Amino acid sequence: MTLGAKYANARFLGSTSAFSQYRKKIAVANLFQKYGFPSSLIPSFLSRNPSLLQAPLPQLHHSLTTLFSLRIPQNDIVSLLTTNPSLLHHSFYHTLQSRLPHLQTRFPTLSPSTLLNLLLSSTKLHLDPLQLSPKLNALKTDFAFSDATVASILEGFPDVVVTGENEIASVIDFLSGFGIPRDEIDLVVRSFPRVLALGVEQRLMPLFREIKELGFSNREMRSEISRDPRILGMEIGELTRCLRLIESLKCRESIKERVIGSGLMRACFEVKLRVDCLCGYGLTRRDALKVIWKEPRVICYEVGDVERKVEFLVQRMKCSVECLAEVPKYLGVNFEKQIVARYSVVECLRGKGAIGFEFGLKDLVMPSRLRFYNLYVKPYPECEKIYGRFSGCGVQVKTKHPAGLWKLFKPQKFAERDEDVESVRSFMESLV
Structure with a gap:
C-alpha cells in the first residue's frame, strides 16, 4: 500500500470515528432529555463527565430506569445526577441493586432519596451501608x-456516618448551653443538618463571640437561630461585613426601613443569602457586595426572584453576569413589568431590523417607562400590545375615586320660582 493510500485510509477511519462519537453524543443527550434533563444543561453536563460517553448506552438506560423507579421526584433526581454523576457508574448500579432492598427493609421510615444519599456516602467512604x-x-x-x-x-449531611459521636454531642451541648430548648435543637438540626459538622471551638464559639461584639443580644441570636438555623453556617467576619454594608447604605429612607424592617441581624443574613446567590452565578464576592450596596432593593426581593432575573440575563439575553456590576439597577426593577416586557419589545424590533445599534443592558434598564415607550414602542404600533404600559391595549385605567363618588359633590338643585326670577332680573337691571 502506498503512502498516499495509507494516509487516505487513516483519514477515513478518523472521520468515521469522529462521526460515530458525534452520534453517540447525540444518543446520550437524547436519552437524558427523555428522562427530564433540561436541554440547556446537557452539553455542559456531558463535557464535565466525558466518561458517560464511553459507557454503553443500554447501561445508562438501565441506570436511569432504576433511579426513576424509586419514585423520587424528577427534579430531585436531576439535581442528584448533576452533583453526583457517579450514580450512573456501573459499579454503583450493582451496589444499588444489591443493597437498596436490604436498606429499605432495615430502615422502612427513610425515604428513597435519603437511602440513595446514604448509599452514595457509604460508597465514597468505602463503607458497607448495611x-x-x-x-x-x-x-x-x-x-x-x-x-x-x-x-x-x-440527606443533607450524609457524612454523619463517619462523624464522631463526641463531636455531635459537643454541638448539641453548646446549643443547649446557649439556651435553646432540646425540642428546638431537633428542629434546628432538621433544618440545617450541616450544623453537626461545625466544630464548636473552630466555628461556633468564634461566631457567637463576633455576634455579641456587634451588639446583638442573646435573645436576638436565639430568635434568629430558631427562625433560620442556616445563620449558624456564616463564616467568621461575614456578619460584620454585611452589617457595615447596611450601615453605609445611601438610599431612600423607605427602602432602608424595608431592609431592616425584620431586624438588623435578619437584614445581615438576607444580605449574606443574596451575596451567595450572586457568587453562585460567577460574580466575585467583592462585586456581589458592590452590587447590593449600589442597589439595596435587591435585599427586599426574594432570593428566588434574584435567581430568576440572573437566569433571564444569562440564558435569554445572552449577557455575562459581570454586567450586573455595571448596571446593578437591573436587579432592583420589577421582573415582569420592566425586564420581560422591555426585552420582548427589543426582540421584536431586532427581528424587524429596527435596531441598528448594540442594545446593552443599560439601554434596557436605565430609561424611564415613558421614555422607553416614546423611543421604542410608540413609533411601532405592533409593539403596543407587547409593552402595554401606555398603549391602553388591555390595560385597565384605574380611576382616582370610587364609582359614584361624583354624585356626592354635585350641587343641590332647587326649583325656580317666578319671584326669584323677577328679583334677579331687577337686580341686573339696576346694575346697568
Missing part, C-alpha cells in the same frame, strides 16, 4: 433525634 445501623440507632437513641430529623441529616 453496617451503618449502630450509627443510625445512636442518632435516635443517644441524641433523641426524631425520624424526620434523622432522614434530613442523612
Whole structure:
C-alpha cells in the first residue's frame, strides 16, 4: 500500500470515528432529555463527565430506569445526577441493586432519596451501608433525634456516618448551653443538618463571640437561630461585613426601613443569602457586595426572584453576569413589568431590523417607562400590545375615586320660582 493510500485510509477511519462519537453524543443527550434533563444543561453536563460517553448506552438506560423507579421526584433526581454523576457508574448500579432492598427493609421510615444519599456516602467512604445501623440507632437513641430529623441529616449531611459521636454531642451541648430548648435543637438540626459538622471551638464559639461584639443580644441570636438555623453556617467576619454594608447604605429612607424592617441581624443574613446567590452565578464576592450596596432593593426581593432575573440575563439575553456590576439597577426593577416586557419589545424590533445599534443592558434598564415607550414602542404600533404600559391595549385605567363618588359633590338643585326670577332680573337691571 502506498503512502498516499495509507494516509487516505487513516483519514477515513478518523472521520468515521469522529462521526460515530458525534452520534453517540447525540444518543446520550437524547436519552437524558427523555428522562427530564433540561436541554440547556446537557452539553455542559456531558463535557464535565466525558466518561458517560464511553459507557454503553443500554447501561445508562438501565441506570436511569432504576433511579426513576424509586419514585423520587424528577427534579430531585436531576439535581442528584448533576452533583453526583457517579450514580450512573456501573459499579454503583450493582451496589444499588444489591443493597437498596436490604436498606429499605432495615430502615422502612427513610425515604428513597435519603437511602440513595446514604448509599452514595457509604460508597465514597468505602463503607458497607448495611453496617451503618449502630450509627443510625445512636442518632435516635443517644441524641433523641426524631425520624424526620434523622432522614434530613442523612440527606443533607450524609457524612454523619463517619462523624464522631463526641463531636455531635459537643454541638448539641453548646446549643443547649446557649439556651435553646432540646425540642428546638431537633428542629434546628432538621433544618440545617450541616450544623453537626461545625466544630464548636473552630466555628461556633468564634461566631457567637463576633455576634455579641456587634451588639446583638442573646435573645436576638436565639430568635434568629430558631427562625433560620442556616445563620449558624456564616463564616467568621461575614456578619460584620454585611452589617457595615447596611450601615453605609445611601438610599431612600423607605427602602432602608424595608431592609431592616425584620431586624438588623435578619437584614445581615438576607444580605449574606443574596451575596451567595450572586457568587453562585460567577460574580466575585467583592462585586456581589458592590452590587447590593449600589442597589439595596435587591435585599427586599426574594432570593428566588434574584435567581430568576440572573437566569433571564444569562440564558435569554445572552449577557455575562459581570454586567450586573455595571448596571446593578437591573436587579432592583420589577421582573415582569420592566425586564420581560422591555426585552420582548427589543426582540421584536431586532427581528424587524429596527435596531441598528448594540442594545446593552443599560439601554434596557436605565430609561424611564415613558421614555422607553416614546423611543421604542410608540413609533411601532405592533409593539403596543407587547409593552402595554401606555398603549391602553388591555390595560385597565384605574380611576382616582370610587364609582359614584361624583354624585356626592354635585350641587343641590332647587326649583325656580317666578319671584326669584323677577328679583334677579331687577337686580341686573339696576346694575346697568
